[in-house]
Amino acid sequence: MTRRLIRKETRGDLPLLACLAALVLALTALCAWAPAFAGGQEDRALRQRVDAAQSQAPLISLSTTPEVFNTQPPAVDMATLLGAGRTLTKQLGGEATRHVAFNGGGSYDYDQASLLSPRPPGPANTGTQLTVSYLPSARAHLRYVSGHAPADRTPLATAPQIGLSQTIARALGVRVGSRLTLEFAKTPGVQNAPPQAQLLVSGVYRTTASTDGFWTGRETLDQPSRHPQERSAGTVLAVRGLVGLDAADLLAGAGVGGPRVTWQLRADLSGAALDRARALTGPLSHYSADLSAALCQGVDPITNDIACQVGGQTTGPLLLTDFLTPMLATFTAQDQQARSLATFAVDALAAVTLATTAVAVRLLLRRRQAHLRLQRARGASTARLVLLRCAVAWPVVLTAALLGWAAGQALAPTGTSGSPQPVPAALATTVVALTVPLMTWLAVREQRRPGRLRRSRRKTVVGRRLVLELTVLLAAAAGVVALRSQGPDGILGAVPVLVALAVVLLLLRIYPLVLRLVLRQARRGRGTVGFVGAARAAHDAPATGLALFVLVLTLGTAVFGGLVHRTIDDGLTTGAAWTTGADASATVSGTAGSAGTTAPGATTTGIRTAVQRLRILDLAGQADGAAIPHVAVVTVDPRQLAAVAPKSPLAEALLSGLAGSRADASTPLPSYLSPDLRTREHTDGFVTTVVTPGRPPVDLALKPVGTLTAAQLDDPLLGPVTAQLPAGTPLLITTADADRLLPQQPSGSTVLLLKGDTPAGTEPAALRSAAARELGPSARIRVRSETLDTLRADGLTRGLGTIYTVTSILAALTGLLALALELTLTSDERSRTTSFLRTLGLGGREAGALHFLQLLPLAVASAAGGTLLGLLEPRLMAGTLDLRQFTGGPAQPALRTDYSLTLALVAGVTALILTAAATETVLARRRRLGAVLRLT
Structure with a gap:
């Protein structure tokens, strides 16, 4: 085997080797590009959810209570304590420290205190409970209509300042300059009587409408609430007011126990959001234990609780509130469902590509059939012929794989949670490379002479075919049962391919029978075109199995993708309506x-x-x-x-x-x-x-x-x-x-x-204005059109649609190539039949009709099988298709077939096959008599 021989063989096989190279290049490029792209969509979806949640309330927070009575006189340095919260993130350690940020300067809240004076107007109010809070983030969401905001640094010997909303000030009957006398709960083991303190009303504010959901859960800062008093008639009025930073210092001097101090942490999920969230949630699981180990030693002698040191201030135990981990668990379930749906499309594309590879290799060997027979007759062994084919094809396949991998990496987005997958790329390349020697060996191996065992061998072949078909049918049924029982995973993602193969096997068994029935009717007629066309179609049915498989799987995947997209799109409308209730x-x-x-x-x-x-x-x-x-x-x-x-x-x-x-x-x-x-x-x-x-x-x-x-x-x-x-x-x-x-x-x-x-x-602004006018600025307002836009812009939904669109287009192009190769492979038989009939006097019109009749059953079978597959697969997997993950509705959305897309796909496949028939007819008409006689 010389280089000259290899180059000569390569030049002869160049068109089909180019087909193999294109297929391998597309597969390896997808293995490098698709995971990074999908990871970027996942990151985008997770950031959307986290940002929306963090705009409503903090996902990660730390809280503790400072020990006021560990000094004499009782004291607390709240400015230092709140500022020290920035150091608490250091205990996360490693990469997780860079994924969270200290949000604001911290806040604190006291337990409800009894308002002793002034007494609120109204005989029904038998008591008033006032909650004192320091919330610096609220300043951007309110406007003082009289007075000023509470000062953070109050002059000595001055009462702490407090700001109240207009509604609360009216309910209490106070105004700017009024003094409130409060009675706080006593500290057990330290005080015999509840401590009292005075607060000065420094300002009255009005809340402003907020689109970021700030007032959700903080409505008491604007509106008072009432509840029945326990064990007696009457109503207790519950209100809340805002104080300055040093109010805790002044209240500690008056003997009031420490408030609940809270620091909010904001998760930074820019870039590779999914990887960052996973890296953060691990340390978060033992963050509380790490804080206690680093900051808490000993026991407070007054409360007998664990004593901690934060910024030099003695505090109680540090408590962690983590809503990010449950959110990531929910997102992981949604992401898993999206990946499962994407796996169906990716596996179908891989199966179509490999089937096209087999068709290309088969055509290559058919074109070389005479040459291979001659080499075999001259003494070439089977191994030599297989090695020669490998020497010609493998360098092309390897070069295409390397080029495809490099192109995929160049096009893949960087900084996402997805990364190129070299193992699937290597596996796809290996499968394509091994297809060449396997099919070559099957084509050039030495066949046994039939002799007297011809009939028994035919029975053996039929038996093997039946066993193979039953194996495929049983494997498809077992895969569907496993898919419905345990849900999709990496292996069960190939079940739709098995179902498509089972549908093709059934079609190959059914439509020759249908053609034989047509043949019986055509035999009774006077014309020969219908009879010959049906006979040739029935004879060629087994030979077009690969083309039928490619067309059915491609069409079925496209119909399935259209069904999923239509179902999700309709479900998004229902989900938005369910979320908002009306406009x-x-x-x-x-x-x-x-x-x-x-x-x-x-x-x-x-x-x-x-x-x-x-x-x-x-x-x-x-x-x-x-x-x-x-x-x-x-x-x-x-x-x-x-x-x-x-x-x-x-x-x-x-x-x-x-x-x-x-x-x-x-x-x-x-x-x-x-x-x-x-x-x-x-x-x-x-x-x-x-x-x-x-x-x-x-x-x-x-x-x-x-x-x-x-x-x-x-x-x-x-x-x-x-x-x-x-x-x-x-x-x-x-x-x-x-x-x-x-x-x-x-x-x-x-x-x-x-x-x-x-x-x-109505415009969203008008709806928001009307809602705020009715329920106040603290109302949480949702507009259906905005909610629907948010759902449609979700990263998982858009990513899934993009994957199905890309894979459907690539599968269609690959299927077109497979169909062209398959028709080229079987065109000689059809041309020979047509040429023979033309020598017997068949006209040009009848020859064209014969071409159409030979390919029409393939078009009908492909359209019927692909539509059946696309409609059947979602029903078989109904238990595993939890599309509520994408729609947000109350129930599983009903499966809705996109009939317009289905009709367009069926018409496209049929037109494609009939165009091939028309092309063959045109080429046949251009043949001269000598060429016709040679074909016969």
Whole structure:
């Protein structure tokens, strides 16, 4: 074997070697580029979630209580203590230290103190509880309308300053310059009487609307809340005010125990977000233990708690609050589902590419068949011929693999959590390289002479084929069962390929039978074109198996991807509607307020509103007295709901069952129950005890008038309410007239639904303005259009769509190449038949019709098999396709086939095959008589 011989063989095989090189180059380039690209999409999605969560509340925080009574007189240096929080991140160690940042200067909060003077106006207020807080981050979200903000450095012998909101100042009956006398809880073992202190009202502020969710959970800084006083009639007024930095120092001098100090840490997930989060959550799991080991030694003699040293200040134990780790666990589950869906597309592309490789090698060997026979006749061994083919193909394959890997690395984004995968690239290259010697050996090996054993050998071949087909069918069935039982993983991602192979095997068994039936009908006719075309198509059916497999798998994957994309897109619309409830929604804590006081169906600046108030009550069976704790009771005006959502099944049911009723303590309130609560209602409904300040307790009866169906429970109108409830919470809906009978709760919530009257929808700014005007600037406002845009911009969803688009395009191009090679491989047989018939007088039109008839069954079988595969796979994997991870809706979105895409794909495949038939017809017409006679 000489270099001259290898070069000569290479020049002869150059077109097909170029096909092999293109396939290997594409596979290795994808192995280098796709993981880095997918990692970038994962990083983007995780950053979106973390940034959105951190804008609402800190994900990582540390808290402790300084020891005030370890000096004489009692003292605390709050400025030094809060500043020392920056050193606490050093205990994370390693790379994790660089992934978190100290957010702000820290804050502190005292426990509720009793307001002794002045007494708030109103006979119903029997007591007032004031919470004192230092929250420097609030300064950017409020505006002082009188006075000034509390000073951080108060002159000596001056009372600490405090700022109050307009609503709270009005409720307390104070103004700028008023003095508040507070009584704090005593410290056990140190004080015999509760300490008292005075605070000076330095300013009154107004909260400003915030789009970053700052006021979520901090509504008490703007609105007071009321709750019944324990063991006596009356109402306790709970309020909160802001103080300056040194208020803790002055209160410590007055004998008030230390406040709860909190430092907030912000996770920095720029760049490779997923890798950074994983590197951070590991140290976070033992961060609290590391802090205790480094900063806490000994026991405080007063409280008998562990004593720690932070910035030279003695404190209690350091407590860590970590919400980042659970968020990463949730994201990991979503990411795993996205990877599983992407694996199906990637595996299908790999299978199509390898099948195209086999077709290319098969065509190469067919073109060299005469040459190989001649070499074999001259004494060349099987091993020599195999080695010669390898010497020609392997350098091309290796060079293409190296070029593809280099191109993929050059195109791959840097700084992501994904990295190029050399092992799959090497494996793909090896499989392509080994295909050449394997198929060469099968083509040039010495065949046994048939002799008398021809019939028995034919039976053996048929038996082997049956065994092979049964093995594939059983493997596909076992893979589907395993996929449905244990979910997708790296190995089970190839199950769709097995299912596609099973579909192709069934088609290869079925459509020759169909062609034979057509052949019987054609035999009875007078024309020969239909008979010959059906006969040739039936004869060529087994030979076109690889082309059929490539077309079916390519079309099936594209249909599957279109189905997933359509299902997710429709699910995003449902998820956005479920999150917001209407065009927009606003939520505030507490069930007090005057929102929704307009008449039902009335409009305010072209916007309709409906109010839902959520309370958590303990109910009891009216007949048997069985206690049912923690029932979610929602009060709503059904006419308002019907005005907001006229086509809603929930609004229609409530309008028929609750409208027209009047709430009275002596009349049972009509109610709709969730199914789980209905099973616990035996007869006569429920009762609950209503405690109204200044009045004796009243037992209020609730009469069930209907049970909420699954469709009504999944109605978007309930989305903002049920999102606040743990799974499995019993739900009861009653009329809004019950609000004057049911107690107000600071732990409940009020939800305002808004809908614009214009058909095109109301601008988000107008919806936000209307919501803030109704519920105040501390309301958490969600607009459906903005929520939908956020869901569609999610990194996981967009990344999954990009992967399916790229793999579908590459699979289509590869399938086109495979089809062209397969038709080239079988064109000689079709051309020979056509040429023979032309010598017998067949016309040009009939010859063209014959070409179409020979390839039409392949087009029909490919279209039917690919469509069946694309529609069948999602149903087979329905238990593993949890698309709620991407939509945010309450339930698994219904699978929706993209019929327009399916029809376009089927039409494209059919047109492609028929175009090939037309091309063959044109080439056949250009042949002269001599060429025709040579082919015959």
